[in-house]
Amino acid sequence: MKSYSWVREWALQIMIDRLQQQQEVDEKCTVAEHFQYAMFSLLVLMCFGEKVEEMLTMFPKLGKILFKSRLKELEKSLSDRDEVIIPLIKNRIGSGDHEIRSGTDRIVAYVDTLVNLQLPEEDGDNGNGGRLTYMEMASMCIEFLNGGTDTTSTALQWIKANLVKHPHIQSKLYDEIVTVVGPPPQKGMKPELGQEPEPEPDLVITEANVQKMPYLKAVVLEGLRRHPPVHFVLPHWVMKEVEADGYTVPQGATINFMVSEMGLDPEVWDEPMEFKPERFLVNDGVFDITGSKGIKMMPFGAGRRICPGYDLALLHLEYFVANLICGTLSSSNTSVGKIVRQNIRMKASRISG
Numbered sequence: 001m002k003s004y005s006w007v008r009e010w011a012l013q014i015m016i017d018r019l020q021q022q023q024e025v026d027e028k029c030t031v032a033e034h035f036q037y038a039m040f041s042l043l044v045l046m047c048f049g050e051k052v053e054e055m056l057t058m059f060p061k062l063g064k065i066l067f068k069s070r071l072k073e074l075e076k077s078l079s080d081r082d083e084v085i086i087p088l089i090k091n092r093i094g095s096g097d098h099e100i101r102s103g104t105d106r107i108v109a110y111v112d113t114l115v116n117l118q119l120p121e122e123d124g125d126n127g128n129g130g131r132l133t134y135m136e137m138a139s140m141c142i143e144f145l146n147g148g149t150d151t152t153s154t155a156l157q158w159i160k161a162n163l164v165k166h167p168h169i170q171s172k173l174y175d176e177i178v179t180v181v182g183p184p185p186q187k188g189m190k191p192e193l194g195q196e197p198e199p200e201p202d203l204v205i206t207e208a209n210v211q212k213m214p215y216l217k218a219v220v221l222e223g224l225r226r227h228p229p230v231h232f233v234l235p236h237w238v239m240k241e242v243e244a245d246g247y248t249v250p251q252g253a254t255i256n257f258m259v260s261e262m263g264l265d266p267e268v269w270d271e272p273m274e275f276k277p278e279r280f281l282v283n284d285g286v287f288d289i290t291g292s293k294g295i296k297m298m299p300f301g302a303g304r305r306i307c308p309g310y311d312l313a314l315l316h317l318e319y320f321v322a323n324l325i326c327g328t329l330s331s332s333n334t335s336v337g338k339i340v341r342q343n344i345r346m347k348a349s350r351i352s353g
């Protein structure tokens with residue numbers, strides 16, 4: 001079966017490894033950068049079918065940056081259309097390997113879908129027979145990486161911070177996880193005198209498990225309502241004069257939407273400053289995030305230009321939150337749980353209300 005599940009497991013492992021490595025040298029490691037790096041690596045692999053480390057052989061200049069763990073510089077280099085992105089696309093096409101492999105599990109990379117895309121005739125002539133040009137494909141890859149990295153990792157940080165601030169929500173979430181996947185694996189035998197104790201194994205939550213967790217979904221939605229990572233959508237252009245709430249919005253005007261304020265509107269939300277996932281459990285936990293049945297909040301925008309990655313983002317958030325919560329509550333002092341708990345506390349202390 002084609003599935004991206006191993007890609008997410010791989011990214012989660014990257015995050016855990018980096019957190020552990022940094023903590024060995026510095027007690028005060030910053031979680032945010034590791035969240036971002038894992039999310040970025042995940043999207044690079046989905047986009048080009050290459051692991052970031054493997055790209056070093058093709059682009060040695062990226063090696064220096066990676067070595068120094070300077071994510072911002074790496075992201076910047078990967079915005080270089082001519083020197084990096086287009087060669088990566090050509091490499092993908094040239095390799096003829098249109099599937100990312102892991103054992104028998106194979107998936108198609110984002111670039112492969114772009115290469116095979118035939119634009120409809122009504123979209124006009126793009127000068128390339130309806131096929132995307134390299135420049136067009138490169139722009140879309142950059143949008144894919146930029147659109148999905150900081151947004152998802154910022155949302156993840158705020159959700160974790162709120163969970164640290166509200167331990168009862170964290171416990172409730174943990175109980176839901178245990179109900180679905182069972183209790184965490186037991187520690188090994190008691191060590192003999194002088195032997196190192198066996199590390200406590202972490203519980204791994206799969207994507208299939210995540211689908212059975214309504215409270216987890218509610219926690220993620222509440223995080224997006226209370227702290228949407230994008231305060232405004234992209235600017236929109238009014239195609240036809242329209243009346244809205246007694247105002248005339250003229251054709252050609254540029255408009256935007258106050259995404260953060262919508263989620264905090266006391267006329268729409270009860271106790272809007274409070275972090276209360278339960279508000280999303282009504283209607284059997286069904287909430288229309290696309291705004292097609294009425295807009296109460298719009299962290300991903302709404303309508304035709306809604307974020308095309310919203311489903312993927314929700315899945316990533318649910319998957320990472322569930323796995324990090326398990327680390328936080330079930331792990332020994334050497335594991336990811338302690339590190340995340342210590343670091344995210346700083347962010348939690350900045351939350352008002």
Ligand code: HEM
Pocket residue numbers: 043143144145147148149151152155228229230232233234235299300301302305306307308309310312313
């Ligand atoms: C929590 C995570 C995310 C949030 C809050 C978010 C939010 C948004 C918002 C508000 C917009 C503008 C919508 C508008 O103009 O009306 C947008 C656009 C976009 N997002 Fe996301 N996004 C997230 C994750 C992702 C992911 C994971 C991807 C892809 C991997 C992605 C790809 C894009 C792209 C390509 C656009 C531009 C669409 C266009 O030009 O019409 N986003 N996103």
